[in-house]
Structures are given as C-alpha cells and as structure tokens.
Amino acid sequence: MTVFLASQSAWPAIMLTLKLAFFTTLSLLVIGLPLSWWLARTRFRGRILIEALVALPLVLPPTVLGFYLLVALAPRGPLGSMWNLVGGGRLVFSFAGLLIGSCCYSLPFMVQPITNAFVAIGNRPLEMAASLGAGPIDRFFHVGIPMAKQSILTGCVLSFAHTLGEFGVVLMIGGNVEGITDVLSITIYEHVESQEYAAAHLLSAGLLLTSFAALVLILRLTSKRRRVA
Numbered sequence: 001m002t003v004f005l006a007s008q009s010a011w012p013a014i015m016l017t018l019k020l021a022f023f024t025t026l027s028l029l030v031i032g033l034p035l036s037w038w039l040a041r042t043r044f045r046g047r048i049l050i051e052a053l054v055a056l057p058l059v060l061p062p063t064v065l066g067f068y069l070l071v072a073l074a075p076r077g078p079l080g081s082m083w084n085l086v087g088g089g090r091l092v093f094s095f096a097g098l099l100i101g102s103c104c105y106s107l108p109f110m111v112q113p114i115t116n117a118f119v120a121i122g123n124r125p126l127e128m129a130a131s132l133g134a135g136p137i138d139r140f141f142h143v144g145i146p147m148a149k150q151s152i153l154t155g156c157v158l159s160f161a162h163t164l165g166e167f168g169v170v171l172m173i174g175g176n177v178e179g180i181t182d183v184l185s186i187t188i189y190e191h192v193e194s195q196e197y198a199a200a201h202l203l204s205a206g207l208l209l210t211s212f213a214a215l216v217l218i219l220r221l222t223s224k225r226r227r228v229a
Contacts, residue, residue, distance in 0.1 A: 013183055016182065018164075024103055028103055062166070096172045154221050157217055
C-alpha cells in the first residue's frame with residue numbers, strides 16, 4: 001500500500017521529468033544540428049577547443065558543472081542579471097534554469113553522433129549538390145540532414161534518456177521546489193533519505209528499464225547503419 005501511494009505521489013515528478021527531457025531534446029536538436037554541421041565542415045584552427053568545450057560535461061563532475069551554472073544563472077550572475085533585465089524573472093530554482101542546465105549537461109550526447117555522421121558524408125555528395133546549384137543552406141537541409149537522419153535520431157534518444165537521470169546539475173540549479181524542479185531523480189533520492197526503499201526501488205526500476213530500452217534502440221540504429229555502409 002505504501003509503495004502504491006508513493007508511486008501515485010511521484011506522478012507530478014515523472015511528468016515534470018518527461019517535460020524537461022522533451023524540451024531539452026528539442027532545444028538541443030535546434031542548437032546541435034547547425035553546431036554539428038559547422039564542426040564537421042569548418043577549417044577554423046580553434047575547432048578543437050570548441051569540441052573540447054562541447055565534450056566537457058562528459059568528464060566534468062555534474063556538481064562542478066552545476067555549481068558554475070548556479071553562479072552564472074544567479075540573479076547577480078552574468079546570465080541571471082541579463083535575464084532579469086529583459087523581465088525574464090528568476091532562473092535558479094525554476095524550470096527555465098533546469099532547461100538551461102540540462103542542455104549544457106546533455107549537449108555532447110546530441111552533438112557528437114551528429115558531427116560524426118556529417119563528417120562521414122564526405123565532400124562528394126555536397127560537391128555534386130553544389131554543381132546542381134544547391135547553396136549552403138540547401139546542402140545542409142537536403143543533403144546533410146537526410147544522410148545523417150539515423151545519427152540525429154540516436155542523438156535525440158541519447159539526450160532524452162540522459163536528461164531523465166540527471167541529478168547533480170538539477171540539484172545544484174533547481175533544488176527541490178515542489179511542482180517546479182522536483183524531478184524524478186530528486187524524488188528517488190528523497191525516498192532513500194526517508195528509508196522508503198520499496199518506493200525508491202519502484203521508481204529506479206522504471207528509469208532502469210527506460211534507459212535499457214533507449215540503449216537497445218540506439219544499438220539497433222547503429223547496427224542498421226553499419227549494414228547499410
């Protein structure tokens with residue numbers, strides 16, 4: 001009975017987590033596609049520094065990333081003060097702040113597979129499209145994106161699944177404001193702190209199965225791409 005009540009009370013956290021994962025994935029898709037295209041095509045010598053900056057969340061402890069984001073998004077921080085100037089309100093302990101933190105934390109999971117796919121396309125298809133009169137934007141939308149669609153889907157699945165399990169960044173930026181920032185990982189942590197292990201097991205098992213299904217989907221996409229190649 002306790003487990004049932006705990007699972008019922010966790011629905012707002014589950015819906016908030018899904019909302020955060022959806023908007024994070026959508027935002028990263030908008031940011032990641034042109035960024036990945038630029039990284040794959042540019043001859044800029046400082047490209048490696050941009051790639052390192054994009055990949056930094058892979059090796060940086062989430063609490064460290066969360067701390068610096070907290071400093072930046074605070075009312076007196078560089079981003080927080082700019083947001084206040086345009087009447088955006090508070091970023092820390094808000095859904096908007098969580099979204100910014102999630103995008104920073106999951107950025108490499110979107111950008112890296114798409115960049116690799118754009119690099120693998122090579123110059124020949126783009127040169128052929130250019131010879132037929134296709135401009136840079138046409139080549140991006142009608143050659144690059146269609147040829148990299150499986151990697152784009154992989155990036156979306158990875159970003160969505162990775163956002164579902166965020167904890168350190170979410171805790172630093174959002175804390176635990178009921179209905180606003182109390183995502184599923186925070187709810188699980190609270191159950192463990194309260195020694196409600198059965199409820200923690202139930203919610204953790206849901207995340208475990210979701211992550212496993214996401215990995216299976218990614219592996220299927222990867223194997224299909226290898227067969228086509």
